[in-house]
Amino acid sequence: MEINNQNLYNKVIELLTQARQKVAQTINNTMAMAYFEIGKMIVEEEQKGKEKAEYGKQILSELSKKLVTEFGKGFSKRNLEQMRQFYLTYSIAQTVSAQFKLTWSHYLKLIRITDANERNFYEIEAIKNNWSLRELQRQYDSALYTRLALSKNKEEILSLGQQGQTIENNKDLIKDPYILEFLGLPEQSFYSESDLEQKLIDKLEHFLLELGNGFTFAARQKRITFEERHFKIDLVFYNRILKCFVLIDLKIGELKHQDIGQMQMYVNYFDREVKLGDENKTIGIILCQDKSESVVRYTLPENNEQIFASKYLTVLPSEKDFIKIIEN
Template sequence: MKKQPVVATAPEFGSLVAELRSLIRTARHTVATTVNTLQVMTNFEIGRRIVEHEQQGAERAGYGELLVQTLAEQLTEEFGRGFSKRNLEYMRRFYLDYADRLPRIAQKASAQLNTRDIPLQPSEQSVTHQNPQKPSFALSWSHYVLLLTIRNPEERSFYEIEAARSGWSVPELKRQLASALYERLALSRDAKGVRQLADEGHVIVKPEDMLKEPYVLEFLGLDEKAGYSESDLETAIIDQLEHFLLELGKGFLFEARQKRFTFDEDHFFVDLVFYNRLLRCYVIIDLKLDKLSHQDLGQMQMYVNYFDRFVKTSDENPTIGILLCKRKKEAIVELTLPDDANIHAREYQLYLPSKELLRRKLLDWVRAQETGR
């Protein structure tokens, strides 16, 4: 009698599938990362050689532009897309902008690529930069092309660190650029904090580190001119929760909408409740359509007190309250809240901000800091 094949039990088979799935995904991710790294290093090396060749013919007027155009025609004919005049100019700029900052990478890339028959090994793909907190070619070429459009070196460094650390896709990076994330974070910091953004990215240590001004909610699709209620705003946020979490920043987990608690037989409702795992505390948000009043601030203080006394555990940090409003009055906030209050009023807007306006504000702020005014 022919023996029947032994079939794995359901739990054993499921475990095998999970292991194989993880193995395949890891392999594909490694391949993609290797290809991206090799492409970026190759483009860096192309840019280096173009610049060095240009310098040899520097006395000839227009030589650089003619060189790039001629190279683009010949390389495109031989290798196809990816070597247009515009792309070669990006490679040239990439080398010029990154050569001084990443000398060891340049040296390593040249050494590897000069050996034509030897591919880059995984151990050679990530060369430690002198500042270990900065990524070393950790992004794709498409990311770097977008980063090259940023003229301010500090701003570019910030977005490069954040894109690598947070795993932003190119569309996500575009959105953060369009929403002027760097300027909005910088305007809520002191001079040391602004320098830290460029050197270390967005590091959250204290509650103030997570705040922005304003919060940009253009992804909600609400018309600024049309009438909408607080309930409409809240529903739109829930419908676009993934985008809202990205706008809030790092470490946020959503817990509840219209969280009810009862105190002295009265019922109260908090619009949105989040938990921040980096700060290890609750973050409660109340939405306000009109300008902020002292009653709104007093109500939020009660909400924060309730969470601190009855919800958070002894090993968690104090609750943070955020009043998200269309208009706030600094004088009302300062007169109503004590200096050590863990409550913050922030404005929101339903359209992308003017980067130029925010940059001018940041420049004025920096000048005021430097002059001590």
Template sequence: MDDLKNDIEQKFIEDIKSLLAHARSGIAKQINVTMVATYYEIGKRIVEQEQNGHTTAKYGDYLLSKLSESLSKSFGKGFSKRNLELIRQFYLTYKNAKSVISHSLSWTHYIRLMRIEDEAERNFYEIECQNNGWSVRELNRQFDSALYQRLVLSRDKEKVIELSEKGQIIEKPEDALKDPYILEFTGLPESPSYSETELEEALIDKLQNFLLELGKGFAFVGRQVRFTFEEEHFRVDLVFYNRLLRCFVLIDLKIGQLKHQDLGQMQMYVHYYDRFVKLDEENKTIGIILCRDKKDTLVEITLPENNNQIFASRYRTVLPSKEELAQLIESKNN
């Protein structure tokens, strides 16, 4: 009887805690939305005041210094001249964007987003932050790993425009792919002095990071998943399920250059899952081979012309330089 009473009391206490945590979260979000909206309005008024017959840089400098001094006396920290410059830039950057005030991104998000010069790229990261609840740290990681550029590589002009207007939309297998995948979180060296098993273990150890790199809708199913066919055993390195595409996603790891035998093996894995594992209402299985290097011509010749199930992508264990990304984009466009 005492145990039952204690359980009821504990549940009561946990419910109250949950209510308070939810309320605090809601208050924090509301404060954040109000702050961003207020900064936008402050930025607008600064720009309008500067334009009231005073267009010189000297006046703008004087205005911000005087405003900073007064606001700091009244409201404390947070209104340095540098911060007011950022608030002014915030308005100038987003004055044509109708949705800024309704976004739930933090001011710190916008400080980071404003450093992205290309408007289409900036719009993409803003939408993805909103849709996926990225922290500023996650935003930095995705930007540093050039997510936008890597998605652009596999899209035509119309789809690139869609990225900046809607973010990443997952409707078909190709939409979920990247080339290359950036696996810098594994801590492995760029030179392949590690084995495929060590790469697999590093990815599993950092599974949350790997899921973030894979993208939207992925759920982990298992590693070294075994199936038997005509008394012969086979193992798939990594198995995931994508809830948006409603299909299994098989990943095979190759630390060297991709060979046609690797593609044939993945085809067999995919066919097995399609025939014996997936449910009738689920879509066809996708197979992705992550390799250190590949020849696109080999992939095209080995796979069927209408292939939309087997894909090969490069991976890198260090962040690529801007020069390397430019070369990738140029090679894809030629």
């Protein structure tokens, strides 16, 4: 008679998976630390030379030849130069890397970020959110740090590099613009709001990453009814950090004041009919292709903390376009 040991099997699989992950993490940490120490040794040896530039080149060439013979291609002159840069970058301003927690590939990307505050931010977020190298690259390419910094003062920007993204109030959740290049929709193309919504659902994991920390998906085309009238909210999320619902309405084209009024109605309904007593007030985000800041400002009350309008871009902006965003 065959005994069903599925529960035991599942537990063993989970244990082995966790063990493999820990082994991989230990290897990554050990190798990153080893490369840091190699970089340190190279720099200290270079400092003994009278002609630093030429002496340094000679050291790297000779060391590379010996290490490649012994350990393989991973110790080319170029790789040794990167280890040297790794040490120089992280010995000047130690951050969370007292024990390196990312892979060597992650750090190769990070050392190319010249601004220390920005580099620290991406390192902290990569560790905190367990970003793969691809996810780190995507967040950097979409200028996550810059977008979060746009609405912050100097002290808050400094905090980004010390703590990463912290969510203490509703405005901390909002980005402007949101970058939705993962949808594969071309810029200025003809697509409907339902097309955009379907793409977001198809790429929900990517969209959650773009939204930020603490989001869980709750509903799509959420129907609300009162006085025999029916309305549908495009997307409903819940944020575990702020303990509140987050409603998202998708708009093609320019934002109108009626769109803001409609979102205000949705938010009021959720606050009065859906949220529990221990939950915080609902947040509404209108994602639009274009908006007038004046329309947003004069439609919403001065003390508004619940309704936000953000532009979305379906392609990664160029450096020139990001400069325009910052200047505006």
